[in-house]
Amino acid sequence: xxxxxxxxxxxxxxxxxxxxxxxxxxxxxxxxxxxxxxxxxxxxxxxxxxxxxxxxxxxxxxxxxxxxxxxxxxxxxxxxxxxxxxxxxxxxxxxxxxxxxxxxxxxxxxxxxxxxxxxxxxxxxxxxxxxxxxxxxxxxxxxxxxxxxxxxxxxxxxxxxxxxxxxxxxxxxxxxxxxxxxxxxxxxxxxxxxxxxxxxxxxxxxxxxxxxxxxxxxxxxxxxxxxxxxxxxxxxxxxx
Numbered sequence: 001x002x003x004x005x006x007x008x009x010x011x012x013x014x015x016x017x018x019x020x021x022x023x024x025x026x027x028x029x030x031x032x033x034x035x036x037x038x039x040x041x042x043x044x045x046x047x048x049x050x051x052x053x054x055x056x057x058x059x060x061x062x063x064x065x066x067x068x069x070x071x072x073x074x075x076x077x078x079x080x081x082x083x084x085x086x087x088x089x090x091x092x093x094x095x096x097x098x099x100x101x102x103x104x105x106x107x108x109x110x111x112x113x114x115x116x117x118x119x120x121x122x123x124x125x126x127x128x129x130x131x132x133x134x135x136x137x138x139x140x141x142x143x144x145x146x147x148x149x150x151x152x153x154x155x156x157x158x159x160x161x162x163x164x165x166x167x168x169x170x171x172x173x174x175x176x177x178x179x180x181x182x183x184x185x186x187x188x189x190x191x192x193x194x195x196x197x198x199x200x201x202x203x204x205x206x207x208x209x210x211x212x213x214x215x216x217x218x219x220x221x222x223x224x225x226x227x228x229x230x231x232x233x234x235x236x237x238x239x240x
Contacts, residue, residue, distance in 0.1 A: 001119040013212055043155050083191040088217070089170070090185040091140045095223045097216055098172065098188045102228050105129065105171040109182065112136055123239040128173055135167075135239075139181040142235055143211055168207055192216055195204070 005024035009017040023029045048134050066099040085100040107129065121141045126133045196213040211234075213227035 002120060004035070083193050084173045084216075084225075085189060085191055085198070086225065087170075087181040087189055088187040088218060089217075091143070092146050093185060094143075094145050095218070095221050096110070097218075097225045098228050099224050102172045102174055104173050104178065106186060107169050109167055109169055110136075110180075114166075120239070122235065127169065129180065134171065134178055134180045136182075137235060137239070139183075139231075142231070142238065172228075172232075174228055177232065177236070179232065179235070188217065192218065 002208065004135050005013075005017065006029075007013055008031075008225070010026040012026070017026075019029055019031075020026075026032045053217045061213075086097040088095060091098070110127040110129065112125045112127055113133075114213070115123070119125050122138055124136045124138055127136045128134075167182055168186050169180055169186050171180050172185070173180060196217045200210065200212050200215060211226050211231045212224040214232075215224040216223040216225050230240050
């Protein structure tokens with residue numbers, strides 16, 4: 001029989017092969033079986049093993065890299081879906097936020113003690129917080145915000161300050177540095193889904209000085225989520 005006779009006179013050819021009367025189909029013919037065996041037992045082409053070795057090595061490296069990247073992907077996914085914990089407060093007409101982890105304490109207004117020859121529009125002086133004198137700053141002046149006069153409201157029947165209508169002083173810890181500043185209103189700790197966070201508009205982010213890291217959509221308000229590291233590193237440069 002000729003080579004690949006199944007394509008010429010066999011089932012895929014003109015079907016003139018006399019063996020079809022016996023075997024019905026070429027795959028049942030010893031010639032077809034012998035050809036298949038020879039195909040499997042033939043010598044491998046030159047560089048065949050080397051090419052497959054390189055290919056399998058690359059595949060193994062890719063799988064290993066994917067496994068190594070899996071924990072990073074899991075962490076990134078968890079960070080994306082994990083809500084942000086932040087404290088929302090008001091300075092004048094602006095609603096701002098800082099990471100809740102930076103806040104140590106929220107207190108009623110304290111007596112301010114000025115510092116001779118050191119007090120200025122940003123460093124206002126010292127306040128006594130639980131027996132410790134801490135620097136008190138004007139975050140509004142540092143950020144260049146417009147101030148709006150806030151008139152105190154009466155105490156409630158228990159003599160406590162209400163949560164949202166009285167100005168407060170907050171104590172924050174930024175990388176070991178403790179600062180105190182006054183706020184006109186505070187909304188407390190909120191957990192904010194990350195899909196409610198927007199990038200800072202280009203017109204803002206390209207400004208010479210911007211302290212906003214993200215924009216948070218909260219109760220139909222646009223809240224500036226401050227970059228605490230940038231804010232307070234700038235503060236240290238301004239007052240030291």
